[in-house]
Amino acid sequence: MTTAAFEAVGLARSYQLEGVSVDALRGVDLRIEPGEFVAIIGPSGSGKSTLMHLLGCLDRPTAGTLRVNGTDVSTLSDTELAELRNRAVGFVFQSFHLLARTAAVDNVALPLIYRGVPRAERRERARRALESVGLRHRLDHRPSQMSGGEQQRVAIARALVGDPQVVLADEPTGNLDTRNGAEVMAILDRLNAERGVAIVLVTHEPEVAARARRQIQVRDGLIEFDSGTAGGPAEPGGSRTGPAAGEGAGRTGSAEAV
Amino acid sequence: MRAAEAFRMALEALRVNRLRSTLTMLGVIIGVSAVVVLVAVGTGAKNAVESEISGLGSNIILVVPGRLGVGALPTQSRLDLADVAYVRRVVGDPGKVTVSVNSGETVRVGRTEAFVTVVGTDENLPNIFDRPLRRGRYLSETDVDTRRRVAVLGSEVAVKLFGDVDPIGRQMTVSGARFRVVGVYEAVGATFGVARDQEIHVPVTTAQRLLGVTRINGIAVGASGPDQIEPLQQRVVDALAERYPGERFSAVTQTQLLGTIGTVLGMLTGVLAAIAGISLLVGGVGVSNIMLVSVRERTREIGLRKALGARQRDVLAQFLIEAVLLTTIGGVTGILLGVGGALLIAALSPVPAAVTWWSVALAFGVSVAVGVFFGVAPARRAGRLDPVVALRAE
Known part of the structure; x- marks a missing residue:
């Protein structure tokens, strides 16, 4: 068996809110292979964002273990965690998170700064990443000079520039109209197919989730449904087309079989 | 990064x-x-x-009666010309000792008058202080010995009394006594508010008679080098204290003045x-x-x-x-x-x-x-x- 991109066992995260302990994730077992295209769906407050943050190494679990490319993140210092984020993961956010007064090419090159890549090489790689999302003509434009769809494509280029194994996309189409949303999804789809980059996207839109090859439904801090790894050990009754939202009842806990 | x-x-x-x-x-x-x-x-x-301060001249020691210091009362001087002769013997180089008797007096030329500082001194002054002459000559030993009524003028006094006219050889009156001008100094500026260009220098013996005194205000000694200043200063003060038991004499040097003022500033x-x-x-x-x-x-x-x-x-x-x-x-x-x-x-x-x-x-x-x-x-x-x-x- 190859090394999983993510391997979570009993993953839990609780927060202290004004003295009250809130369990956002209550023991999730999950394995995502390299090159997968996974959608995590669930209503707001279900814990899907928390799961995303844990997978992206932005946060640490309060219980359970998480391996990213075989590395147990609980053994890593903050600095090593930052380096792991830099190399293994690319982020795409709902609100794009571009530096406002910075040209597209410099926004895209940002992760490479923290990897110590020299300036000329950074710009060259950023240029190629922008070309791969169809923004060759927008290199020196600032975010304010671009449409929302273009801004999100810049963000995708930034996620890709460091050649990560996984791109984590948190509601990537949430701030976009249907046409731009479809365009962004098409790019993610193509990247997954052509480059073999694993894509994990969090969404609450069923039609967006349907474009992924695997759907994982989260509710109340637990995985409620997992359509299973494509071509892998498929779930009993696991469906490539995914569940209609909220229809995963009865398959709760199926993730344990992964 | x-x-x-x-x-x-x-x-x-x-x-x-x-x-x-x-x-x-x-x-x-x-x-x-x-x-x-x-x-x-x-x-x-x-x-x-x-x-x-350093424009005064180099390696100068000023000897005054009494204790010198902030708040010290001016002491009535008891030094006279005999003491100057005594200091000359102590120093061993008579040419390097000079004297001063100071008084503010009115001088007149025709209808023009000016209030100046009359300084009674002697022929050794230029050996110790930097007072270059513009015209004429310094006071001489004979001037002092014979109590001549001659004067060397500070540059401002010369201009004030004589204007553009060359003052050498001309007459003026100091407190009613007639004096002849024999020299004019170059402008040297002020030191501690003492306007040295507003002085007139006359023989010390003449000044004493004019003012009706036998005292002198102070003695200035020139050391032969910077390393001679301190031993010489001590020798002069000790000699005077020996001559007048129970009294104090002070000697200040430029270095000490510089040190004090430097500290304050x-x-x-x-x-x-x-x-x-x-x-x-x-x-x-x-x-x-x-x-x-x-x-x-x-x-x-x-x-x-x-x-x-x-x-x-x-x-x-x-x-x-x-x-x-x-x-x-x-x-x-x-x-x-x-x-x-x-x-x-x-x-x-x-x-x-x-x-x-x-x-x-x-x-x-x-x-x-x-x-x-x-x-x-x-x-x-x-x-x-x-x-x-x-x-x-x-």
């Missing part, structure tokens, strides 16, 4: 917020330029006084610099304040940078360098303004401002240190932000 990147990033951030950066720097600029200018003025004043300069330093500190607080605002404002940016792989120390470095750049650029600007201001003051006003390298180095060092000191807290706060929380910030 490389250091060069961190610098570029910080410069970019300052450029983007140009107005705010400039206003923040202003505090540091004002503080630093104030330090440089005030220290320059203080140092200039000190230099001016010191050059006045140095303290003054220090106080000025400290006051200016306080404004520099206030400028530093402004930098801290702006950096805290900046960190809060850019919380999302910090979250993003962390998500993209910035380590705690990368973020800390970015904000710390920003703060240090603010104060350093402000410091350099302040130094340029301060040096410019000091040169302007020196050129346009009578205050002789002199820029000192140490004040420039200190101002620069302090402004860098202020940046580090006041930048650390905001930068640490930025570095420690939780990326998840920071990304969600509004």
Whole structure:
């Protein structure tokens, strides 16, 4: 068996809110292979964002273990965690998170700064990443000079520039109209197919989730449904087309079989 | 992250917020330029006084009766010409000892009159003090021995009484007695408010008769070299104390005067610099304040940078360098303004401002240190932000 991109066992995260302990994730077992295209769906407050943050190494679990490319993140210092984020993961956010007064090419090159890549090489790689999302003509434009769809494509280029194994996309189409949303999804789809980059996207839109090859439904801090790894050990009754939202009842806990 | 990147990033951030950066720097600029200018003025004043003192002549010891010091009452002099002869024997070089009897008197030429300081002295004066002649001659030994009524005029007195006319050989009256002018001094300026160009020098014997006294005001001794000053000073004071048991005599040297005045003016300069330093500190607080605002404002940016792989120390470095750049650029600007201001003051006003390298180095060092000191807290706060929380910030 190859090394999983993510391997979570009993993953839990609780927060202290004004003295009250809130369990956002209550023991999730999950394995995502390299090159997968996974959608995590669930209503707001279900814990899907928390799961995303844990997978992206932005946060640490309060219980359970998480391996990213075989590395147990609980053994890593903050600095090593930052380096792991830099190399293994690319982020795409709902609100794009571009530096406002910075040209597209410099926004895209940002992760490479923290990897110590020299300036000329950074710009060259950023240029190629922008070309791969169809923004060759927008290199020196600032975010304010671009449409929302273009801004999100810049963000995708930034996620890709460091050649990560996984791109984590948190509601990537949430701030976009249907046409731009479809365009962004098409790019993610193509990247997954052509480059073999694993894509994990969090969404609450069923039609967006349907474009992924695997759907994982989260509710109340637990995985409620997992359509299973494509071509892998498929779930009993696991469906490539995914569940209609909220229809995963009865398959709760199926993730344990992964 | 490389250091060069961190610098570029910080410069970019300052450029983007140009107005705010400039206003923040202003505090540091004002503080630093104030330090440089005030220290320059203080140092200039000190230099001016010191050059006045050394302009008197070199290696001079002034002997006066009584105790010399701040608050000491002027002592009635009991020294007379016999004591001068005694000091001459003690010193061993009669040509290096001169004497003075001073009094303010009115001098008249025709209808023109002037109030001057009449100084009774002798032929040895030019051996000890720097008093170059413009015209005529110095007082001679014969003048002193025969109580001639001759006078050498200070440059201002000569102009006041005789105008453009050459005064040599002309007559004037001092307190009613007729004197003949034999020489005119070059202008030498003032020392401690003593306008030396408003003196007239007459033989000491003549002055004593004119004033009806036998006392003298003081004795000046010229040492043969700087290393001779102290032993000679001690020898003269001891000899006089031996001659008049139970009385005190004081001798001051230029070095001692320079030391005392230097200390006072140095303290003054220090106080000025400290006051200016306080404004520099206030400028530093402004930098801290702006950096805290900046960190809060850019919380999302910090979250993003962390998500993209910035380590705690990368973020800390970015904000710390920003703060240090603010104060350093402000410091350099302040130094340029301060040096410019000091040169302007020196050129346009009578205050002789002199820029000192140490004040420039200190101002620069302090402004860098202020940046580090006041930048650390905001930068640490930025570095420690939780990326998840920071990304969600509004």
